[in-house]
Amino acid sequence: MSIQWYPGHMTKSKRKLQEQLRWVDVVLELGDARLPLSSRNPLLKGLLGDKLRVLLLNKADLADKTRIDKWLSELGKECPVLAISAMTNTGIKRIVPLLEEIMAEKMERLALKGVRGRSIRAMVVGIPNIGKSSLINQLTGGSQAKTGNKPGVTRGNQWIRIHPRVELLDTPGMLWPKFDDPEIGRKLAATGAVRDEVFDQEELAHWLLQWLRDEYPQDLMNYYGLTEEELNLESIGRKRGCLISGGRVDTFIAAQIFLREFRSGKIAKVTMD
Ligand SMILES: Nc1nc2c(ncn2[C@@H]2O[C@H](COP(=O)(O)OP(=O)(O)O)[C@@H](O)[C@H]2O)c(=O)[nH]1
Ligand SMILES: [Mg+2]
Incomplete structure:
Protein backbone atom coordinates (compact mmCIF):
# COMPACT_ATOMS: atom_id res chain seq x y z
CA MET A 1 0.00 0.00 0.00
CA LEU A 175 12.64 5.30 1.58
CA TRP A 176 10.12 7.84 0.35
CA PRO A 177 9.49 8.30 -3.36
CA LYS A 178 10.84 11.53 -4.75
CA PHE A 179 8.30 13.00 -7.10
CA ASP A 180 8.77 16.73 -7.08
CA ASP A 181 9.72 16.44 -10.76
CA PRO A 182 6.32 15.94 -12.49
CA GLU A 183 7.85 13.58 -15.07
CA ILE A 184 9.16 11.31 -12.31
CA GLY A 185 5.81 11.55 -10.53
CA ARG A 186 3.93 10.42 -13.64
CA LYS A 187 6.29 7.48 -14.18
CA LEU A 188 5.91 6.40 -10.55
CA ALA A 189 2.13 6.70 -10.81
CA ALA A 190 2.04 4.80 -14.12
CA THR A 191 3.92 1.86 -12.60
CA GLY A 192 1.72 1.92 -9.49
CA ALA A 193 4.39 3.13 -7.08
CA VAL A 194 2.32 6.02 -5.78
CA ARG A 195 -1.30 5.91 -4.75
CA ASP A 196 -3.81 6.38 -7.55
CA GLU A 197 -5.62 9.20 -5.76
CA VAL A 198 -2.51 11.39 -6.04
CA PHE A 199 -3.01 11.73 -9.78
CA ASP A 200 -5.94 12.30 -12.09
CA GLN A 201 -6.38 8.83 -13.61
CA GLU A 202 -7.60 10.02 -16.96
CA GLU A 203 -4.83 12.56 -17.35
CA LEU A 204 -2.27 9.95 -16.36
CA ALA A 205 -3.73 7.46 -18.84
CA HIS A 206 -3.53 10.03 -21.67
CA TRP A 207 0.06 10.77 -20.81
CA LEU A 208 0.99 7.08 -20.60
CA LEU A 209 -0.78 6.32 -23.85
CA GLN A 210 1.21 9.01 -25.61
CA TRP A 211 4.40 7.73 -24.00
CA LEU A 212 3.71 4.17 -25.17
CA ARG A 213 2.85 5.42 -28.68
CA ASP A 214 6.28 7.03 -28.79
CA GLU A 215 8.30 4.26 -27.16
CA TYR A 216 6.52 0.94 -27.76
CA PRO A 217 3.97 1.59 -30.59
CA GLN A 218 4.03 -1.93 -32.03
CA ASP A 219 3.36 -3.64 -28.68
CA LEU A 220 0.48 -1.24 -28.07
CA MET A 221 -1.10 -1.83 -31.47
CA ASN A 222 -0.71 -5.61 -31.20
CA TYR A 223 -2.15 -5.81 -27.71
CA TYR A 224 -5.30 -3.82 -28.47
CA GLY A 225 -5.60 -4.80 -32.11
CA LEU A 226 -5.74 -1.14 -33.12
CA THR A 227 -4.05 0.85 -35.86
CA GLU A 228 -1.69 3.69 -35.01
CA GLU A 229 -4.44 6.27 -35.71
CA GLU A 230 -6.83 4.44 -33.41
CA LEU A 231 -4.49 4.44 -30.43
CA ASN A 232 -6.55 6.59 -28.08
CA LEU A 233 -8.50 6.08 -24.88
CA GLU A 234 -11.85 6.10 -26.73
CA SER A 235 -10.86 3.18 -28.98
CA ILE A 236 -9.39 1.26 -26.07
CA GLY A 237 -12.58 1.84 -24.07
CA ARG A 238 -14.67 0.65 -26.99
CA LYS A 239 -12.54 -2.51 -27.26
CA ARG A 240 -13.12 -3.13 -23.56
CA GLY A 241 -16.83 -2.39 -23.71
CA CYS A 242 -16.75 0.69 -21.45
CA LEU A 243 -19.87 2.24 -22.91
CA ILE A 244 -22.36 4.64 -21.42
CA SER A 245 -25.72 5.79 -22.73
CA GLY A 246 -25.71 6.96 -26.32
CA GLY A 247 -22.90 4.56 -27.19
CA ARG A 248 -20.29 6.92 -25.82
CA VAL A 249 -17.17 5.63 -24.12
CA ASP A 250 -16.70 6.00 -20.38
CA THR A 251 -13.15 7.29 -20.55
CA PHE A 252 -12.71 7.23 -16.77
CA ILE A 253 -13.30 3.45 -16.67
CA ALA A 254 -11.25 3.03 -19.86
CA ALA A 255 -8.38 4.86 -18.17
CA GLN A 256 -8.52 2.56 -15.16
CA ILE A 257 -8.56 -0.59 -17.30
CA PHE A 258 -5.71 0.69 -19.45
CA LEU A 259 -3.57 1.54 -16.40
CA ARG A 260 -4.27 -1.85 -14.85
CA GLU A 261 -3.33 -3.68 -18.05
CA PHE A 262 -0.14 -1.65 -18.33
CA ARG A 263 0.91 -2.32 -14.73
CA SER A 264 0.41 -6.05 -15.15
CA GLY A 265 2.97 -5.99 -17.96
CA LYS A 266 0.48 -7.35 -20.49
CA ILE A 267 0.76 -4.49 -22.98
CA ALA A 268 4.54 -4.32 -23.13
CA LYS A 269 7.66 -5.01 -21.11
CA VAL A 270 8.87 -1.46 -20.55
CA THR A 271 11.66 0.50 -18.98
CA MET A 272 10.64 4.13 -18.69
CA ASP A 273 13.92 5.75 -17.63
N1 LIG B 1 5.56 -8.50 -11.32
C1 LIG B 1 6.20 -8.39 -10.16
N2 LIG B 1 5.53 -7.98 -9.06
C2 LIG B 1 6.22 -7.88 -7.91
C3 LIG B 1 7.58 -8.21 -7.80
N3 LIG B 1 7.97 -8.00 -6.51
C4 LIG B 1 6.87 -7.57 -5.85
N4 LIG B 1 5.82 -7.50 -6.68
C5 LIG B 1 4.45 -7.05 -6.34
O1 LIG B 1 4.53 -5.68 -5.97
C6 LIG B 1 3.60 -5.39 -4.92
C7 LIG B 1 4.31 -4.78 -3.74
O2 LIG B 1 5.20 -5.77 -3.20
P1 LIG B 1 5.65 -5.74 -1.67
O3 LIG B 1 6.64 -6.84 -1.48
O4 LIG B 1 4.47 -5.73 -0.76
O5 LIG B 1 6.38 -4.32 -1.61
P2 LIG B 1 6.88 -3.49 -0.34
O6 LIG B 1 5.84 -2.45 -0.06
O7 LIG B 1 8.15 -2.86 -0.78
O8 LIG B 1 7.08 -4.45 0.79
C8 LIG B 1 2.92 -6.72 -4.61
O9 LIG B 1 1.69 -6.76 -5.31
C9 LIG B 1 3.88 -7.76 -5.14
O10 LIG B 1 3.23 -8.95 -5.51
C10 LIG B 1 8.27 -8.65 -8.99
O11 LIG B 1 9.47 -8.94 -9.02
N5 LIG B 1 7.52 -8.71 -10.13
MG1 LIG C 1 6.20 -4.48 2.69
Whole structure:
Protein backbone atom coordinates (compact mmCIF):
# COMPACT_ATOMS: atom_id res chain seq x y z
CA MET A 1 0.00 0.00 0.00
CA SER A 2 1.49 3.33 -0.91
CA ILE A 3 1.38 6.34 1.31
CA GLN A 4 1.21 10.05 0.72
CA TRP A 5 4.48 11.53 1.91
CA TYR A 6 4.59 14.60 4.07
CA PRO A 7 7.74 16.19 5.48
CA GLY A 8 6.91 14.65 8.87
CA HIS A 9 6.76 11.15 7.39
CA MET A 10 10.05 11.67 5.64
CA THR A 11 11.81 12.87 8.77
CA LYS A 12 10.51 9.88 10.73
CA SER A 13 11.48 7.37 8.02
CA LYS A 14 14.88 8.92 7.71
CA ARG A 15 15.52 8.70 11.42
CA LYS A 16 14.38 5.06 11.59
CA LEU A 17 16.53 4.21 8.58
CA GLN A 18 19.59 5.85 10.11
CA GLU A 19 19.03 3.82 13.27
CA GLN A 20 18.71 0.56 11.31
CA LEU A 21 21.77 1.32 9.20
CA ARG A 22 24.01 1.30 12.24
CA TRP A 23 23.66 -2.47 12.58
CA VAL A 24 24.27 -3.62 9.02
CA ASP A 25 27.32 -4.13 6.85
CA VAL A 26 25.57 -3.83 3.53
CA VAL A 27 22.34 -2.42 2.14
CA LEU A 28 20.26 -4.09 -0.55
CA GLU A 29 18.77 -1.08 -2.30
CA LEU A 30 15.66 -2.10 -4.18
CA GLY A 31 14.76 -0.25 -7.36
CA ASP A 32 12.22 -0.97 -10.08
CA ALA A 33 13.71 -2.32 -13.32
CA ARG A 34 11.10 -0.23 -15.16
CA LEU A 35 12.42 2.89 -13.41
CA PRO A 36 16.11 2.39 -12.64
CA LEU A 37 16.45 6.06 -11.64
CA SER A 38 12.99 7.38 -10.79
CA SER A 39 12.16 4.61 -8.30
CA ARG A 40 15.16 5.43 -6.13
CA ASN A 41 15.74 8.19 -3.65
CA PRO A 42 19.01 10.01 -4.36
CA LEU A 43 19.31 10.93 -0.67
CA LEU A 44 20.12 7.31 0.20
CA LYS A 45 23.67 7.76 -0.97
CA GLY A 46 24.31 10.44 1.62
CA LEU A 47 22.67 8.40 4.37
CA LEU A 48 24.87 5.41 3.59
CA GLY A 49 28.19 7.13 4.05
CA ASP A 50 30.79 4.52 3.21
CA LYS A 51 28.44 1.58 3.88
CA LEU A 52 28.42 -1.03 1.14
CA ARG A 53 25.46 -1.12 -1.18
CA VAL A 54 24.06 -3.51 -3.77
CA LEU A 55 21.43 -2.24 -6.18
CA LEU A 56 18.71 -4.74 -7.06
CA LEU A 57 16.45 -3.77 -9.95
CA ASN A 58 13.29 -5.68 -9.06
CA LYS A 59 10.24 -6.52 -11.20
CA ALA A 60 12.55 -7.37 -14.07
CA ASP A 61 9.76 -9.67 -15.27
CA LEU A 62 7.83 -6.50 -16.23
CA ALA A 63 10.76 -4.60 -17.75
CA ASP A 64 12.45 -4.20 -21.12
CA LYS A 65 15.40 -6.59 -21.24
CA THR A 66 17.44 -4.58 -23.76
CA ARG A 67 17.08 -1.35 -21.82
CA ILE A 68 17.82 -3.07 -18.49
CA ASP A 69 21.07 -4.46 -19.88
CA LYS A 70 22.15 -0.92 -20.73
CA TRP A 71 21.25 0.31 -17.27
CA LEU A 72 23.09 -2.58 -15.63
CA SER A 73 26.36 -1.58 -17.25
CA GLU A 74 25.75 2.14 -16.63
CA LEU A 75 24.70 1.83 -12.97
CA GLY A 76 27.26 -0.91 -12.39
CA LYS A 77 29.94 1.76 -12.49
CA GLU A 78 28.60 3.08 -9.18
CA CYS A 79 27.87 -0.11 -7.25
CA PRO A 80 27.23 -3.81 -7.87
CA VAL A 81 23.82 -4.22 -9.52
CA LEU A 82 21.56 -7.15 -10.42
CA ALA A 83 18.24 -7.38 -12.24
CA ILE A 84 15.89 -9.58 -10.23
CA SER A 85 12.27 -10.57 -9.86
CA ALA A 86 10.92 -11.34 -6.41
CA MET A 87 7.81 -12.60 -8.20
CA THR A 88 9.38 -15.15 -10.54
CA ASN A 89 12.42 -15.76 -8.29
CA THR A 90 14.80 -14.58 -11.02
CA GLY A 91 18.31 -13.58 -9.96
CA ILE A 92 17.62 -14.14 -6.25
CA LYS A 93 20.26 -16.87 -5.96
CA ARG A 94 22.94 -14.49 -7.15
CA ILE A 95 22.46 -12.12 -4.20
CA VAL A 96 24.28 -14.03 -1.43
CA PRO A 97 27.40 -14.83 -3.53
CA LEU A 98 27.56 -11.15 -4.48
CA LEU A 99 27.34 -10.12 -0.81
CA GLU A 100 30.14 -12.54 0.09
CA GLU A 101 32.25 -11.17 -2.72
CA ILE A 102 31.93 -7.50 -1.81
CA MET A 103 32.29 -8.25 1.91
CA ALA A 104 35.38 -10.45 1.54
CA GLU A 105 37.80 -7.65 2.32
CA LYS A 106 35.95 -6.47 5.42
CA MET A 107 35.66 -10.04 6.71
CA GLU A 108 39.41 -10.48 6.27
CA ARG A 109 40.06 -7.30 8.20
CA LEU A 110 37.77 -8.54 10.99
CA ALA A 111 39.55 -11.91 11.02
CA LEU A 112 42.88 -10.14 11.50
CA LYS A 113 41.39 -8.47 14.55
CA GLY A 114 40.38 -11.90 15.85
CA VAL A 115 36.71 -11.65 14.88
CA ARG A 116 35.89 -14.93 13.13
CA GLY A 117 32.71 -16.60 12.03
CA ARG A 118 30.67 -13.41 12.16
CA SER A 119 27.81 -13.35 9.66
CA ILE A 120 27.37 -10.65 7.07
CA ARG A 121 24.52 -8.39 8.17
CA ALA A 122 22.31 -6.98 5.47
CA MET A 123 19.03 -5.12 5.11
CA VAL A 124 16.58 -4.33 2.34
CA VAL A 125 15.77 -0.68 1.62
CA GLY A 126 13.35 0.91 -0.84
CA ILE A 127 10.24 3.00 -1.52
CA PRO A 128 6.77 1.55 -0.82
CA ASN A 129 5.52 -1.18 -3.20
CA ILE A 130 8.93 -1.80 -4.67
CA GLY A 131 8.88 -5.42 -3.46
CA LYS A 132 10.73 -5.30 -0.15
CA SER A 133 8.48 -7.82 1.62
CA SER A 134 8.42 -10.07 -1.47
CA LEU A 135 12.22 -10.06 -1.61
CA ILE A 136 12.58 -10.79 2.11
CA ASN A 137 10.17 -13.71 1.62
CA GLN A 138 12.22 -15.05 -1.27
CA LEU A 139 15.48 -14.71 0.62
CA THR A 140 14.13 -16.44 3.71
CA GLY A 141 12.25 -19.05 1.72
CA GLY A 142 9.12 -17.86 3.47
CA SER A 143 10.45 -19.26 6.73
CA GLN A 144 10.20 -17.18 9.83
CA ALA A 145 13.48 -18.60 11.15
CA LYS A 146 14.37 -15.63 13.26
CA THR A 147 17.80 -15.72 14.82
CA GLY A 148 16.58 -13.89 17.86
CA ASN A 149 17.05 -10.45 19.25
CA LYS A 150 20.54 -9.13 19.26
CA PRO A 151 22.11 -6.19 20.93
CA GLY A 152 21.26 -2.99 19.19
CA VAL A 153 18.29 -4.30 17.30
CA THR A 154 15.57 -2.44 19.03
CA ARG A 155 11.89 -1.82 18.35
CA GLY A 156 11.12 -5.39 17.43
CA ASN A 157 13.52 -5.71 14.53
CA GLN A 158 15.04 -9.18 14.32
CA TRP A 159 17.61 -10.98 12.26
CA ILE A 160 16.64 -13.77 9.91
CA ARG A 161 19.32 -16.18 8.76
CA ILE A 162 19.24 -16.47 4.97
CA HIS A 163 22.51 -18.37 4.60
CA PRO A 164 25.11 -19.92 6.96
CA ARG A 165 27.10 -16.70 6.60
CA VAL A 166 24.43 -14.07 5.99
CA GLU A 167 21.74 -12.57 8.20
CA LEU A 168 19.01 -10.19 7.13
CA LEU A 169 17.18 -7.59 9.18
CA ASP A 170 13.52 -8.68 9.10
CA THR A 171 12.21 -5.10 8.84
CA PRO A 172 13.04 -3.31 5.60
CA GLY A 173 14.22 0.28 5.53
CA MET A 174 11.69 2.73 4.16
CA LEU A 175 12.64 5.30 1.58
CA TRP A 176 10.12 7.84 0.35
CA PRO A 177 9.49 8.30 -3.36
CA LYS A 178 10.84 11.53 -4.75
CA PHE A 179 8.30 13.00 -7.10
CA ASP A 180 8.77 16.73 -7.08
CA ASP A 181 9.72 16.44 -10.76
CA PRO A 182 6.32 15.94 -12.49
CA GLU A 183 7.85 13.58 -15.07
CA ILE A 184 9.16 11.31 -12.31
CA GLY A 185 5.81 11.55 -10.53
CA ARG A 186 3.93 10.42 -13.64
CA LYS A 187 6.29 7.48 -14.18
CA LEU A 188 5.91 6.40 -10.55
CA ALA A 189 2.13 6.70 -10.81
CA ALA A 190 2.04 4.80 -14.12
CA THR A 191 3.92 1.86 -12.60
CA GLY A 192 1.72 1.92 -9.49
CA ALA A 193 4.39 3.13 -7.08
CA VAL A 194 2.32 6.02 -5.78
CA ARG A 195 -1.30 5.91 -4.75
CA ASP A 196 -3.81 6.38 -7.55
CA GLU A 197 -5.62 9.20 -5.76
CA VAL A 198 -2.51 11.39 -6.04
CA PHE A 199 -3.01 11.73 -9.78
CA ASP A 200 -5.94 12.30 -12.09
CA GLN A 201 -6.38 8.83 -13.61
CA GLU A 202 -7.60 10.02 -16.96
CA GLU A 203 -4.83 12.56 -17.35
CA LEU A 204 -2.27 9.95 -16.36
CA ALA A 205 -3.73 7.46 -18.84
CA HIS A 206 -3.53 10.03 -21.67
CA TRP A 207 0.06 10.77 -20.81
CA LEU A 208 0.99 7.08 -20.60
CA LEU A 209 -0.78 6.32 -23.85
CA GLN A 210 1.21 9.01 -25.61
CA TRP A 211 4.40 7.73 -24.00
CA LEU A 212 3.71 4.17 -25.17
CA ARG A 213 2.85 5.42 -28.68
CA ASP A 214 6.28 7.03 -28.79
CA GLU A 215 8.30 4.26 -27.16
CA TYR A 216 6.52 0.94 -27.76
CA PRO A 217 3.97 1.59 -30.59
CA GLN A 218 4.03 -1.93 -32.03
CA ASP A 219 3.36 -3.64 -28.68
CA LEU A 220 0.48 -1.24 -28.07
CA MET A 221 -1.10 -1.83 -31.47
CA ASN A 222 -0.71 -5.61 -31.20
CA TYR A 223 -2.15 -5.81 -27.71
CA TYR A 224 -5.30 -3.82 -28.47
CA GLY A 225 -5.60 -4.80 -32.11
CA LEU A 226 -5.74 -1.14 -33.12
CA THR A 227 -4.05 0.85 -35.86
CA GLU A 228 -1.69 3.69 -35.01
CA GLU A 229 -4.44 6.27 -35.71
CA GLU A 230 -6.83 4.44 -33.41
CA LEU A 231 -4.49 4.44 -30.43
CA ASN A 232 -6.55 6.59 -28.08
CA LEU A 233 -8.50 6.08 -24.88
CA GLU A 234 -11.85 6.10 -26.73
CA SER A 235 -10.86 3.18 -28.98
CA ILE A 236 -9.39 1.26 -26.07
CA GLY A 237 -12.58 1.84 -24.07
CA ARG A 238 -14.67 0.65 -26.99
CA LYS A 239 -12.54 -2.51 -27.26
CA ARG A 240 -13.12 -3.13 -23.56
CA GLY A 241 -16.83 -2.39 -23.71
CA CYS A 242 -16.75 0.69 -21.45
CA LEU A 243 -19.87 2.24 -22.91
CA ILE A 244 -22.36 4.64 -21.42
CA SER A 245 -25.72 5.79 -22.73
CA GLY A 246 -25.71 6.96 -26.32
CA GLY A 247 -22.90 4.56 -27.19
CA ARG A 248 -20.29 6.92 -25.82
CA VAL A 249 -17.17 5.63 -24.12
CA ASP A 250 -16.70 6.00 -20.38
CA THR A 251 -13.15 7.29 -20.55
CA PHE A 252 -12.71 7.23 -16.77
CA ILE A 253 -13.30 3.45 -16.67
CA ALA A 254 -11.25 3.03 -19.86
CA ALA A 255 -8.38 4.86 -18.17
CA GLN A 256 -8.52 2.56 -15.16
CA ILE A 257 -8.56 -0.59 -17.30
CA PHE A 258 -5.71 0.69 -19.45
CA LEU A 259 -3.57 1.54 -16.40
CA ARG A 260 -4.27 -1.85 -14.85
CA GLU A 261 -3.33 -3.68 -18.05
CA PHE A 262 -0.14 -1.65 -18.33
CA ARG A 263 0.91 -2.32 -14.73
CA SER A 264 0.41 -6.05 -15.15
CA GLY A 265 2.97 -5.99 -17.96
CA LYS A 266 0.48 -7.35 -20.49
CA ILE A 267 0.76 -4.49 -22.98
CA ALA A 268 4.54 -4.32 -23.13
CA LYS A 269 7.66 -5.01 -21.11
CA VAL A 270 8.87 -1.46 -20.55
CA THR A 271 11.66 0.50 -18.98
CA MET A 272 10.64 4.13 -18.69
CA ASP A 273 13.92 5.75 -17.63
N1 LIG B 1 5.56 -8.50 -11.32
C1 LIG B 1 6.20 -8.39 -10.16
N2 LIG B 1 5.53 -7.98 -9.06
C2 LIG B 1 6.22 -7.88 -7.91
C3 LIG B 1 7.58 -8.21 -7.80
N3 LIG B 1 7.97 -8.00 -6.51
C4 LIG B 1 6.87 -7.57 -5.85
N4 LIG B 1 5.82 -7.50 -6.68
C5 LIG B 1 4.45 -7.05 -6.34
O1 LIG B 1 4.53 -5.68 -5.97
C6 LIG B 1 3.60 -5.39 -4.92
C7 LIG B 1 4.31 -4.78 -3.74
O2 LIG B 1 5.20 -5.77 -3.20
P1 LIG B 1 5.65 -5.74 -1.67
O3 LIG B 1 6.64 -6.84 -1.48
O4 LIG B 1 4.47 -5.73 -0.76
O5 LIG B 1 6.38 -4.32 -1.61
P2 LIG B 1 6.88 -3.49 -0.34
O6 LIG B 1 5.84 -2.45 -0.06
O7 LIG B 1 8.15 -2.86 -0.78
O8 LIG B 1 7.08 -4.45 0.79
C8 LIG B 1 2.92 -6.72 -4.61
O9 LIG B 1 1.69 -6.76 -5.31
C9 LIG B 1 3.88 -7.76 -5.14
O10 LIG B 1 3.23 -8.95 -5.51
C10 LIG B 1 8.27 -8.65 -8.99
O11 LIG B 1 9.47 -8.94 -9.02
N5 LIG B 1 7.52 -8.71 -10.13
MG1 LIG C 1 6.20 -4.48 2.69
